[in-house]
Amino acid sequence: MCKALMEKDSLEFTDIKEAEERIAPYVRRTPLLRSTFLSRVAQGEIYLKLENLQELSSFKIRGMVNKVLTLDDRAREKGVVVVSSGNHAIAASYCGRLWHMPVEVYVPRVTPRTKVEKIKAFGARVHIVGDSYDECARIMREERGELPDRTRVYVDSSSDPAVVAGYGTIGTEILEQHPALDQVVVPVGGGGLITGIGLAVKTLSPQVKVLGIQTEACPAMVASLRDGRAYEEYPSDPSICEALAGGIGLLPFAYAPRCIDAVCVTSEESIKEALGCLLLQDKVLAEPSGAIAAAYVLENPQEFRGKNTVLVISGGNISFQILLDQIRALAGEQNEQ
Template structure:
């Protein structure tokens, strides 16, 4: 099994080729969540993900013959970019097989690093099978995203850096896809600080490692906003490490991850993808589990589709009551809409959208249901807007 000296050797190989990213406390998140929260900003890597650590370590150890033949990898994006970037840097041909659902931003960035991108299959497993076929056919070296000790050792360097800067951390909360990151980090952390608690995080829609470790049979979904950890088959190398060194695995849902993305954007002014927000999502969903602890989180990736991000931000505003849809019933006479919008403005809210509903309503024919989408300061402010409208004689409710 992987040992600390393997990870320390990996750290020497990748030194100067990947960033030693900041690991600092978020005082605001600490106050909100009831524990000390330390963030490791792996989204600041050149490819915006920790994945290039493992890729750099693996490719640096290839023989001259293997480098001449080239490499092939399968990935939903971040491993692809890590392999492509370091292959380009080392002058190695790289072929990347990506599932068809992979966000366009990841596909284009991978191509931008000089890799040959092949879109194949609807799942990571289908992409993996095709990559294996290309490896056998063309003699390419297969670079697995997580089930490879050289990859796992590279990812483990994250823990070396975190515990060097914050040696008093007592808990690490780490996202799990195939298990490469948590496998490497758990190996390093256990050796450096045997009493540290290590908790893995998976999404409720992709609980493969959770099922494997806990013996459960939770169903697997079809999609998640955390596509970076949407792995259907756990790694054999990583599963063995997790069984031996990880204390627990918790599950989070899509809403938790969305909330975590928005919180990091608003509070820390940092952009993460769904997988990168999984650790914070676990703290949001299970606050008592981590109360009073010094918790290290890895913001493991920042590659998110802009349209998905826009949707998440808007849904987050709705969840917080800062974007709300209300219905105001009124007489369908000139001037009433002006009165309603004036009341909303006087209450300090902003009108985003207006829609009149005349046909699809049970109101009397001379009345109209006016739907307004409002920008407010939150739920309390929204309640004040409703009170102002009702005080003026209008029937107003939140939809």
């Protein structure tokens, strides 16, 4: 276990089960859909865990609701502050409205306008700073001093145990919906999502493989596991997956041996292709980071032959421009046929 983690920052399966009961009135039990198209491509059974149909169109609400419900009244009065590429901030702003709680969010300038508008719609105060997630986080720390924040409760999207426990409820749902599962494939940015899902899956069914996927533009977790150190900041090439850019959290790095079997990368072009395939073939509207697991299947179908696999479609807050580009590309392909 990473020395940087204190005992109070530990996470166990019991935390996930408690979160499951705690957040049930506020989140949806999302459907598991068999993808006929990807199953045919892979010559296996491919299912999609549709967190794009979650409240707010993202899995992030599971973690934020669980965190807020563990805060005492005094902490809620102080409010929360978050750094986010979009979806974590949307969830924080939504919770602020739900529990009449002050919320401040820091998002980088690359955050899609659709996400920024959604954050503002729920009432949070928004700071748009920095050209990347990592730069945005540095600016937040400089402006507000050392964490934890002195005037607000800082809620980390990847290393806060209560947040990650909320994400873990996806893992318990998946195994209830598909007990005969062979493997689950999860998008990886900061690493909180795969840590929560991996802990749940490995506790209930240790034989199930947990595979993480990153964009080749920012393979922070791949590099961290390779080098044996957590890269909390990591450079990113231009990417369609702004939600997966930046470094990883200390908690995910510490729990990786327990929760993750492997982390692989996929190309930006395959992610774009996966967006179109999900939309055209399965009528699933995913944002780029939510389609990354499907992209890996398209690139490496042989790894899924004869297996029962669940792909986590983590969100559907796609920018209008990217959606328009996809529709135009699909329309062009159909006209050529």
